[in-house]
Amino acid sequence: MNKVKIFAGILFLTFTITTLLSWKSNTENINTKAAAKRPNIIVIMADDMGFSDAGCYGGEIHTPNIDFLAQNGIRYRQFYNTSRCCPTRASLLTGLYNQQAGIGKMTEAEGAPGYQGHITDNAVTIAEVLKSAGYHTAMSGKWHVSNTFGQKNPKDQLDWLNHQKDFGPFSPVEQYPTAKGFEKFFGTIWGVIDFFDPFSLVNGTEPVKSVPKDYYHTDAISDTTVSYIKDYAKSDKPFFIYVAQNAPHWPLMAKPKDIAKYKETYKVGWDVIREQRYKKMVKLGLIDPATTKLPIDPIDETKWENNPDKEWDATAMAVHAAMIDNMDQGIGRIINALKQTGQLDNTLILFLSDNGASAENCANYGPGFDRPSETRDGKTIVYATKKQAIPGPQTTYSSIGSRWAHVANTPYRYWKEQSFEGGIHTPLIAFWPKGITAKKGGFSDFTGHVMDFMLTFCELAGAKYPSNFNGKKITPSSGESLVASFQNKNEKGHTQLFNEHFGARYVRSENWKLVALPRDSSWHLYDISKDKTETVDLAEHNPSKVHQLDSLWNTWAKTHQVFPKPGPKTSK
Numbered sequence: 126m127n128k129v130k131i132f133a134g135i136l137f138l139t140f141t142i143t144t145l146l147s148w149k150s151n152t153e154n155i156n157t158k159a160a161a162k163r164p165n166i167i168v169i170m171a172d173d174m175g176f177s178d179a180g181c182y183g184g185e186i187h188t189p190n191i192d193f194l195a196q197n198g199i200r201y202r203q204f205y206n207t208s209r210c211c212p213t214r215a216s217l218l219t220g221l222y223n224q225q226a227g228i229g230k231m232t233e234a235e236g237a238p239g240y241q242g243h244i245t246d247n248a249v250t251i252a253e254v255l256k257s258a259g260y261h262t263a264m265s266g267k268w269h270v271s272n273t274f275g276q277k278n279p280k281d282q283l284d285w286l287n288h289q290k291d292f293g294p295f296s297p298v299e300q301y302p303t304a305k306g307f308e309k310f311f312g313t314i315w316g317v318i319d320f321f322d323p324f325s326l327v328n329g330t331e332p333v334k335s336v337p338k339d340y341y342h343t344d345a346i347s348d349t350t351v352s353y354i355k356d357y358a359k360s361d362k363p364f365f366i367y368v369a370q371n372a373p374h375w376p377l378m379a380k381p382k383d384i385a386k387y388k389e390t391y392k393v394g395w396d397v398i399r400e401q402r403y404k405k406m407v408k409l410g411l412i413d414p415a416t417t418k419l420p421i422d423p424i425d426e427t428k429w430e431n432n433p434d435k436e437w438d439a440t441a442m443a444v445h446a447a448m449i450d451n452m453d454q455g456i457g458r459i460i461n462a463l464k465q466t467g468q469l470d471n472t473l474i475l476f477l478s479d480n481g482a483s484a485e486n487c488a489n490y491g492p493g494f495d496r497p498s499e500t501r502d503g504k505t506i507v508y509a510t511k512k513q514a515i516p517g518p519q520t521t522y523s524s525i526g527s528r529w530a531h532v533a534n535t536p537y538r539y540w541k542e543q544s545f546e547g548g549i550h551t552p553l554i555a556f557w558p559k560g561i562t563a564k565k566g567g568f569s570d571f572t573g574h575v576m577d578f579m580l581t582f583c584e585l586a587g588a589k590y591p592s593n594f595n596g597k598k599i600t601p602s603s604g605e606s607l608v609a610s611f612q613n614k615n616e617k618g619h620t621q622l623f624n625e626h627f628g629a630r631y632v633r634s635e636n637w638k639l640v641a642l643p644r645d646s647s648w649h650l651y652d653i654s655k656d657k658t659e660t661v662d663l664a665e666h667n668p669s670k671v672h673q674l675d676s677l678w679n680t681w682a683k684t685h686q687v688f689p690k691p692g693p694k695t696s697k
Contacts, residue, residue: 163586164560165357165463165472166255166365167350168578169456170217171449172210172267172374173541174552175482175533178449182552183406183535185390185398186446190457191554194476196566198556199610202411203572203618206480208548208626209541210316211269213479213575214369218270218305219248220579220590220602222623224686230627232273232296232316239686243271243300246597249590251579252306255365258588261357263309264302265349266369269316271300279493286324286497291332295325303329307367311349317495318342318371320378320448321519324497341380343372343448347455351462358466365582368459373448375487375524377516383447384440384517391442394429395528398442402535410568412536417657419536427528437512442529444516473557473585475578481548482533483541486510487524496522536658544624544631544640545659551575555611560585563613571610572618581607603685623681632678639664639674648675 177183181195206213211232212223219226224239225248232242244250252262273296276282284290295314302310315325320342326333336345350368357364391398403419406412432438456476463469488508492498499505500519507514507521514521525533530540530547537546553573555561563569583590584606591599609616622633628643636654641647648671650664664671682688 162471163260163363164557165363165468166260166582166585167368167459167472167474168217168366169368169459169474169476170214170266170370171452171476171478172369172371173480173483174373174449174478175530175535176478176537176547176550176552177402177406177535178373178446178482178533179453179552181409181554183402183409183411185401186449186453187386188449188453190453190460191476193460194456194474194554194556197558198474198554198561198565199563199567199569200411201553201555201569201571201573201610203570204477204551204553205549205572205574205622205624206478206551207575207624208480208544208629210267210374210479212626214267215244215248215270217575217578218250218252218367219244220251220576220604221248221600222576222603222685224625225600225603226270228270229625229687229690232269232271234272235691237686237689237691239688240691242273243296244305246595247600249594249599250305251582252302252365252367253594254306254579254588254590255582255586256306256308257591258586259362260586261360261362261364262307262366263350263353263357263364264307264312264367264369265310265353266312266346266367267316267318267371268302268310268312268314268369271296271314273315273495275494282494283492283498286492286495287499288322288324288497288501291334294330295327295332298330301327301330309353312346312369313342313371315495317374317376319376319497319500319519320371322501323371324495341451343370343451343455346370347452347458350455350459354459354462354468355466358468363586370452372452373445375483375485376522377441377444377448377524378519379444379447379517380451381517383451384443386450387443387446390446391439392435394432394435395438395442395532396429399532399535402532406536412657416655417536418660420538420658420660434512437515438526438529441516441523441525442532445525445529445533447517470558471560473555473560476552476554476556477575478551480541481537481539481543481550482530483524484527484530484539485524485541486526487522538659542626542629543642544626544629545642546657548629549624549631555607557611561611563611569610569613571607571616572620572622573607573610574604574619574622576602576604577607577618578604580604584608621677623678623685625682625687630678630682632674632681634674634677637670637674639671639678650674 181192215226215228227241227245229239534547539545539547631640
């Protein structure tokens with residue numbers, strides 16, 4: 126009897142231990158699978174937002190939600206774009222330099238391989254790659270990487286822009302986002318918009334014929350993203366959402382309640398605000414004053430006290446701030462949607478700007494091409510060439526100008542379109558609670574570029590960047606994965622970077638940067654390790670280095686479709 130009891134006890138103990146070990150093994154497998162679950166990915170890109178506009182990058186603009194991402198993620202100090210809207214979008218989406226993707230200039234087809242004005246068949250988008258790897262894909266916002274249709278008759282073009290006539294698709298439908306890997310799309314096909322009643326607005330491929338009276342496009346982009354998150358959270362599949370904001374690109378249009386927050390802020394003038402931003406950046410640890418001086422304005426040294434248009438200029442910058450503030454509010458709603466659906470911890474959010482703030486005076490362009498002459502209900506739009514109409518409402522087209530653009534890009538020189546740091550140096554924040562092991566709230570000196578997103582997402586998704594897609598040979602990516610920087614590994618990123626846009630150009634090799642302004646054959650040489658704001662030109666004393674880097678740039682330009690450039694236009 127005792128032997129039977131002992132045997133039964135041994136059997137029970139063996140069964141218990143086996144069960145516990147099996148349970149532990151299964152639990153470990155489940156945990157391993159859970160830990161290995163592929164992240165959701167959201168890219169949020171601002172349009173013409175300066176390097177120092179957000180609070181966490183030195184600005185006085187109220188951006189608590191962008192700041193939240195920074196405080197719980199990492200901020201990059203050496204991240205680059207291609208200096209303008211559509212080229213940056215093409216590079217980001219394809220993992221290529223923008224000329225390789227077909228958009229060397231703008232969205233006009235100009236007959237040269239690098240200047241087709243749309244994403245070519247030899248490039249594949251992030252959405253196409255991730256969709257093939259089992260991701261849901263969606264986009265809200267500004268597309269701006271397809272050929273834009275126009276009407277031969279200027280009056281027809283204005284009637285179209287003014288919502289008085291309908292001429293069908295805004296671009297070839299086979300170039301729309303839904304033909305480039307995105308399951309869902311809501312936004313504008315073209316670039317410039319009226320924020321209260323945008324032209325070229327579509328849902329999928331269907332044009333949106335009218336919008337509600339209280340419509341504001343930045344809100345619509347954010348709220349559409351929220352709806353995508355709530356929908357995709359019901360699925361077992363991860364998702365990729367590209368949120369391409371138009372704000373704060375001109376025209377300066379914002380909600381009165383958001384403008385009111387900044388009514389007094391900018392009356393102290395551009396000199397004071399720029400100095401305040403610089404000091405805050407130093408205090409944050411974002412820049413080192415020993416290597417990052419605050420240079421003088423490269424164009425106009427007019428002091429604020431001598432400015433005859435103080436009220437107008439202060440209001441212009443207030444509207445710029447209000448547009449960013451509103452975008453930040455929408456980012457807060459996106460974060461809350463991720464929290465509510467249990468998706469936040471395993472979602473990689475990347476926030477950046479497509480280029481530096483713009484120095485353009487958009488009023489000088491006047492109506493035409495992509496700029497209306499009147500609102501849908503017939504109100505005349507004032508192009509405030511003499512600052513005769515206060516910025517903010519739908520009925521005026523204006524922009525912040527060069528002095529405020531220089532403030533927005535603090536501490537860097539120049540602005541959008543240029544290859545100096547003010548044009549190409551973008552703020553980038555990476556946030557991913559489950560995946561970023563680098564110090565939260567810290568900084569990364571990884572030298573990165575918007576084309577790096579492709580290989581980063583391929584690595585995280587377990588996807589393969591294809592050599593062929595839809596029967597077309599795909600150009601190899603020029604990017605590098607950012608994943609090492611998420612883990613604070615000692616990797617420096619790109620040792621060489623290049624750019625060319627309307628004649629503005631640069632090559633960066635290690636710590637040396639050779640850069641030129643458009644319509645200027647002169648190269649300027651800087652040691653970026655000691656002079657990050659490009660204040661001391663070393664070209665005259667280092668002709669051999671200039672020659673070496675010039676050769677590098679020319680080799681790159683010849684092998685990356687910068688050349689041949691389109692010839693002069695001829696009348697038919």
